Amino acid sequence: MDKSHTDRSYESQLSSLRRGLLQTAGRVEQMLESAISAITERDAQKAREVIANDALVNRAEIEIDQVCLQILARRQPMASDLRFISLALKMITDLERIGDLAVNISERAIDLATEPPFGSYAEIERMGEMVCQLVRRAVEAFVAGDAAAARQLVEDDDAIDQLYTDIFRYILREMIAHPDRIERGIHLQSVAKWLERVGDHAVNLAEQVIFMVKGRDVRHEGKLGSREE
Amino acid sequence: MSRPRKPTIELPPVVSFPDDQTKVRARGLNAWFGDKQVLFDVSIDVPSQGVTAIIGPSGCGKSTFVRCVNRMHELVESARLSGEVSLDGESVYGADVDPVLLRRRVGMVFQKPNPFPTMSIRDNVLAGLKLTKTLDKSTAEQNVEQALSQAALWNEVRDRLDEPGGSLSGGQQQRLCIARALAVQPDVLLMDEPCSALDPIATAHIEDLLHTLKEHYTIVIVTHNMQQAARVSDMTAFFLSGELIEFSPTSETFTAPRHQRTEEYITGKFG
Numbered sequence: 085m086d087k088s089h090t091d092r093s094y095e096s097q098l099s100s101l102r103r104g105l106l107q108t109a110g111r112v113e114q115m116l117e118s119a120i121s122a123i124t125e126r127d128a129q130k131a132r133e134v135i136a137n138d139a140l141v142n143r144a145e146i147e148i149d150q151v152c153l154q155i156l157a158r159r160q161p162m163a164s165d166l167r168f169i170s171l172a173l174k175m176i177t178d179l180e181r182i183g184d185l186a187v188n189i190s191e192r193a194i195d196l197a198t199e200p201p202f203g204s205y206a207e208i209e210r211m212g213e214m215v216c217q218l219v220r221r222a223v224e225a226f227v228a229g230d231a232a233a234a235r236q237l238v239e240d241d242d243a244i245d246q247l248y249t250d251i252f253r254y255i256l257r258e259m260i261a262h263p264d265r266i267e268r269g270i271h272l273q274s275v276a277k278w279l280e281r282v283g284d285h286a287v288n289l290a291e292q293v294i295f296m297v298k299g300r301d302v303r304h305e306g307k308l309g310s311r312e313e
Numbered sequence: 314m315s316r317p318r319k320p321t322i323e324l325p326p327v328v329s330f331p332d333d334q335t336k337v338r339a340r341g342l343n344a345w346f347g348d349k350q351v352l353f354d355v356s357i358d359v360p361s362q363g364v365t366a367i368i369g370p371s372g373c374g375k376s377t378f379v380r381c382v383n384r385m386h387e388l389v390e391s392a393r394l395s396g397e398v399s400l401d402g403e404s405v406y407g408a409d410v411d412p413v414l415l416r417r418r419v420g421m422v423f424q425k426p427n428p429f430p431t432m433s434i435r436d437n438v439l440a441g442l443k444l445t446k447t448l449d450k451s452t453a454e455q456n457v458e459q460a461l462s463q464a465a466l467w468n469e470v471r472d473r474l475d476e477p478g479g480s481l482s483g484g485q486q487q488r489l490c491i492a493r494a495l496a497v498q499p500d501v502l503l504m505d506e507p508c509s510a511l512d513p514i515a516t517a518h519i520e521d522l523l524h525t526l527k528e529h530y531t532i533v534i535v536t537h538n539m540q541q542a543a544r545v546s547d548m549t550a551f552f553l554s555g556e557l558i559e560f561s562p563t564s565e566t567f568t569a570p571r572h573q574r575t576e577e578y579i580t581g582k583f584g
Contacts (some may be wrong), residue, residue, distance in 0.1 A: 161580070168471060298569075
């Protein structure tokens with residue numbers, strides 16, 4: 085079993101930071117799920133709730149940044165504590181961005197709810213489920229300190245990228261076949277793009293978890309490697 | 314939901330160096346005070362280049378280790394040791410090694426500044442040199458200026474070299490002790506908690522000095538202050554209960570330590 089810090093107020097500061105991150109992660113996950121169902125169920129009210137919740141995420145970002153700066157200045161954290169603070173600073177930024185993307189999706193949901201449906205939403209729904217699952221798995225890997233799960237998640241993001249390409253082509257075909265659907269099609273393409281970006285943020289979260297657990301920076305490993313070759 | 318924190322980095326916790334990069338080498342070093350063993354089978358290669366910090370809780374053997382390097386350990390009546398310590402590949406415990414000459418090559422600065430209080434600043438610097446050779450006046454003056462300059466004290470005392478060492482501030486006294494140690498042109502400078510009695514400004518002066526001195530000397534600094542070890546050293550050794558637990562590059566020790574016990578110590582988890 086892991087030992088606690090001898091200084092209990094430090095232990096409590098770190099625990100409270102961790103709780104704050106998890107609460108924000110939970111809220112962002114919920115916002116994302118609601119934003120996706122607001123699109124597929126054409127539910128403008130649900131979309132408005134997502135937009136309202138964003139203020140809480142923004143506030144949490146500021147609070148968590150402040151707590152991290154206080155810990156850095158007053159505690160000079162080291163080793164896994166230092167990596168945890170580094171993770172917290174980046175994780176809250178990614179979570180806040182996911183919140184913003186959920187808001188963007190919700191704003192499109194409000195617009196689309198007033199229009200007739202655009203063909204099938206099945207693939208968007210599937211992509212939404214995959215993206216939500218990716219975010220959930222990243223948070224679970226953080227909770228469990230599971231670097232292997234985080235690494236798997238990084239690889240699974242490729243499937244989302246592929247699905248995005250498929251959806252893009254589907255929407256394009258629909259717009260060519262039905263020019264009256266172009267405006268709705270563009271909205272939906274944006275939604276798919278934002279979902280794909282959420283997947284990228286989930287990958288960021290997973291890479292940070294690997295760094296926290298392993299002490300090793302795995303960001304851009306493939307890309308940097310190919311550039312150096 | 315306990316925070317995941319066990320480092321799983323699978324690297325050997327004690328780094329070693331090849332012969333040509335090692336200044337001080339210990340192998341299987343054990344040390345005792347009477348019946349109490351204080352060092353257990355310590356093997357370490359202190360590299361020639363850079364600053365090596367030794368950290369660990371009180372009583373972990375860090376000061377004893379450095380005192381074994383310049384044979385000060387044996388000055389305590391009940392003390393003894395076994396194992397090997399070498400300097401540039403030659404045993405410091407060889408039958409033909411004169412401990413006094415060894416201590417010229419391996420200088421030491423202590424926790425509390427200990428200049429000779431009534432002796433002049435000039436004579437303090439020359440005290441070590443005068444033990445082993447006679448100096449003419451101009452050589453002596455050159456040595457004084459050089460040592461005080463290296464210790465970043467020259468500009469502050471050049472006009473008061475005849476004043477007593479005890480008239481200086483604590484930080485200046487410690488730099489005077491460093492100048493005294495440097496005057497004999499050692500290979501290695503051992504510093505046993507050199508800043509623990511100093512204020513933050515005097516500490517910053519000493520730390521700044523270390524960055525310059527490490528270009529010319531092998532420096533080993535024992536410190537309780539982990540932030541200081543992180544700031545000034547290139548390699549960090551962590552001792553616990555007389556054992557060397559980890560010896561790794563400082564850039565890794567404080568961000569991703571290799572040993573679980575190092576992790577617990579530097580993050581403040583004891584007991």
